[in-house]
Amino acid sequence: MINDELLQKMYEQMIFIRKFETKALEGMRRGKVFGSLHTGVGQEGAQVGVANALEPDDWAFLSHREHGVLLCRGLDPKPFMAELYARKTGTFAGKSGSVHIADLEHGCRGSCAILGGTSALATGAAFANKYKGEKRATIVMFGEGSSNEGYVYESMNLASIWEVPLVFVLMNNKYAISTPIWTTTKTTTFTDRAKAFQIPSATANGMDPVEVYEKMKAALDYVRTGQGPYFLEVNTYRYNPHSGSDNQFLYRTQEEVNWWKQKDPIAAVERLLVDKDLLDADKIKEINKKYDDIVGEAVEYANSSPDPDLDEVFTHVYSSEVTL
Amino acid sequence: MREIKIVDALNEAIREEMLRDENVFCMGEDIGAKGGIFSVTKGLLDEFGAKRVRNTPISENAFTTAAVSMACNGGLRPIVEIMYEDFIGVCWDAIGNQAPKIRYMANGAYEMPIVFRMQGGAGFGEGAQHSQSWENLFCHIPGLIVMMPSTPYDAKGLMKTAIRSNDPVVFIEPCTLYNSKGEVPEEEYLIPIGKADVKREGKDITVVALGQECANALEAAEILAKEGISLEVIDPRTLLPLDFDTVKKSVLKTGRLMVSHVAVKNSGYGAEVAARIVEDKEAFAALKTPVCRVCAVFTPVPYSPVLEKAHFPQVEDIVEAARAMMK
Numbered sequence: 001m002i003n004d005e006l007l008q009k010m011y012e013q014m015i016f017i018r019k020f021e022t023k024a025l026e027g028m029r030r031g032k033v034f035g036s037l038h039t040g041v042g043q044e045g046a047q048v049g050v051a052n053a054l055e056p057d058d059w060a061f062l063s064h065r066e067h068g069v070l071l072c073r074g075l076d077p078k079p080f081m082a083e084l085y086a087r088k089t090g091t092f093a094g095k096s097g098s099v100h101i102a103d104l105e106h107g108c109r110g111s112c113a114i115l116g117g118t119s120a121l122a123t124g125a126a127f128a129n130k131y132k133g134e135k136r137a138t139i140v141m142f143g144e145g146s147s148n149e150g151y152v153y154e155s156m157n158l159a160s161i162w163e164v165p166l167v168f169v170l171m172n173n174k175y176a177i178s179t180p181i182w183t184t185t186k187t188t189t190f191t192d193r194a195k196a197f198q199i200p201s202a203t204a205n206g207m208d209p210v211e212v213y214e215k216m217k218a219a220l221d222y223v224r225t226g227q228g229p230y231f232l233e234v235n236t237y238r239y240n241p242h243s244g245s246d247n248q249f250l251y252r253t254q255e256e257v258n259w260w261k262q263k264d265p266i267a268a269v270e271r272l273l274v275d276k277d278l279l280d281a282d283k284i285k286e287i288n289k290k291y292d293d294i295v296g297e298a299v300e301y302a303n304s305s306p307d308p309d310l311d312e313v314f315t316h317v318y319s320s321e322v323t324l
Numbered sequence: 325m326r327e328i329k330i331v332d333a334l335n336e337a338i339r340e341e342m343l344r345d346e347n348v349f350c351m352g353e354d355i356g357a358k359g360g361i362f363s364v365t366k367g368l369l370d371e372f373g374a375k376r377v378r379n380t381p382i383s384e385n386a387f388t389t390a391a392v393s394m395a396c397n398g399g400l401r402p403i404v405e406i407m408y409e410d411f412i413g414v415c416w417d418a419i420g421n422q423a424p425k426i427r428y429m430a431n432g433a434y435e436m437p438i439v440f441r442m443q444g445g446a447g448f449g450e451g452a453q454h455s456q457s458w459e460n461l462f463c464h465i466p467g468l469i470v471m472m473p474s475t476p477y478d479a480k481g482l483m484k485t486a487i488r489s490n491d492p493v494v495f496i497e498p499c500t501l502y503n504s505k506g507e508v509p510e511e512e513y514l515i516p517i518g519k520a521d522v523k524r525e526g527k528d529i530t531v532v533a534l535g536q537e538c539a540n541a542l543e544a545a546e547i548l549a550k551e552g553i554s555l556e557v558i559d560p561r562t563l564l565p566l567d568f569d570t571v572k573k574s575v576l577k578t579g580r581l582m583v584s585h586v587a588v589k590n591s592g593y594g595a596e597v598a599a600r601i602v603e604d605k606e607a608f609a610a611l612k613t614p615v616c617r618v619c620a621v622f623t624p625v626p627y628s629p630v631l632e633k634a635h636f637p638q639v640e641d642i643v644e645a646a647r648a649m650m651k
Binding site for chain 2: 059092093095096100102104109110112113114117119120121122123124125127128129131132150151154155157158161315316317318319321322323324
């Protein structure tokens with residue numbers, strides 16, 4: 001069982017993530033954030049459960065919707081927001097944006113456009129760690145939509161035969177942009193697919209961070225034994241549209257979204273903490289203010305930062321050894 | 325000096341680099357006990373073991389991208405064999421999308437020490453899906469290095485450079501030249517990235533020739549010399565980045581440019597070389613004739629040996645094109 005301290009930490013992290021992403025979306029509406037921004041509002045319970053189960057030295061390969069994991073693992077919200085704002089002071093100086101952001105210092109090793117490919121990147125990283133005798137575990141978070149890419153199954157097969165310490169974390173939020181999962185597969189649980197590769201598996205309720213944390217811990221314990229990969233399917237739901245700009249009510253109803261909001265992970269943990277006398281109205285207010293301030297400062301930092309210098313367009317195409 | 329085949333020169337290069345650095349390792353289909361379908365990795369499994377010479381399942385999509393991550397995240401230096409250049413269709417995310425972009429997107433936070441080896445060209449009746457030359461697709465991608473040797477000396481020196489490079493290298497091995505022999509010193513040497521080699525000096529026509537066509541151009545030069553036509557044959561060796569200075573210098577001398585490759589002419593590498601020359605004021609002013617491309621015709625590669633020969637540029641095609649340029 002997890003202790004009260006961790007429960008309080010996860011509660012605060014969920015509030016932090018939701019406020020950060022909500023502000024980032026606002027930035028997009030104001031024309032400050034460009035391209036696509038995929039928020040995970042509703043999925044914070046799954047994110048904090050996964051992130052807190054990791055050891056600091058473990059590596060996480062993420063999807064485009066896992067800003068929350070980056071925040072949990074320690075990415076400073078100021079350069080993070082500045083990256084979304086495409087500023088010189090951003091994590092990657094305005095060259096990655098939301099989709100390709102990473103944080104090598106805290107073991108977040110990036111995400112990519114072909115979503116199934118992240119599984120291959122994670123498999124390769126886990127292989128390299130094993131090759132070099134490193135003890136760390138690796139995880140990859142990906143969606144049920146990209147789970148219909150052959151890329152994922154080739155990767156699961158490689159991870160299985162190479163017996164690498166890797167946890168496949170499938171975040172099943174039911175929709176691939178607008179396409180519901182029940183129209184693209186007859187699978188009702190993706191753990192069936194893991195069985196095909198002799199990969200042990202479990203499912204977790206993603207609206208319950210405690211359950212996710214415990215199942216993730218067990219998954220990591222397993223892969224650290226060196227017996228090979230593990231597969232965890234986390235059932236969750238995003239409340240927002242796919243990205244900053246689509247109309248979600250073309251493909252699902254407000255009633256459906258409301259039904260999931262009744263299961264909101266922040267509200268659920270809040271009730272739990274209140275029941276345990278670990279939280280009251282004043283404390284809730286205080287925590288909300290704390291993260292309003294932190295996120296507000298990040299927005300201010302991003303907004304007041306300069307654009308990248310124009311000659312940066314040419315830097316880091318190649319290593320320093322190559323001149324064109 | 326001893327003479328060895330290209331296939332053995334490549335094998336030596338890989339073996340030497342594996343001895344030099346334990347993070348160098350090979351992966352690909354059938355590269356273990358069989359040593360690869362053209363035997364480039366023969367003997368390496370016995371010497372280095374299965375940890376470092378790793379047979380993969382037929383899963384090019386995932387194992388090429390996994391290798392990208394082994395390089396940029398894991399600090400390894402993978403040499404990935406893609407059995408046929410044609411198979412890059414299922415490796416394109418790794419080669420076109422991941423390896424050349426990750427450093428840039430992360431503002432220089434990663435190195436990308438990976439080599440994608442593949443055989444290109446054709447001539448053995450393998451048909452339309454095992455015979456293609458797609459070097460120009462790679463040359464369109466900022467972030468990649470593209471190499472194609474035509475001699476054993478260049479094959480060895482370039483491969484060693486490729487393995488030590490911190491940039492992703494696409495290394496194309498012309499399959500028709502694997503068994504061609506040439507001088508290779510015993511002692512170690514490297515060939516720098518982006519340095520062309522003048523394979524034969526001449527004064528009338530600059531011929532920039534890739535892979536098999538470099539061998540053909542040298543043969544054509546012998547024939548034409550008897551007619552008083554002198555070819556200067558340049559092998560770029562590194563297609564991306566191109567050693568433009570060497571090509572330009574030659575064109576300033578000859579006033580004529582021919583480009584030859586076994587890839588189809590349309591939008592091929594010859595178009596890039598020609599465009600670079602005509603964009604350059606001095607080189608353009610030096611041209612006495614229009615530039616000329618001697619390349620494969622714009623069809624898939626046919627199976628029949630007779631049709632296959634008609635598809636690919638032959639020595640006679642270079643000879644005739646040169647004669648026409650001198651008229």
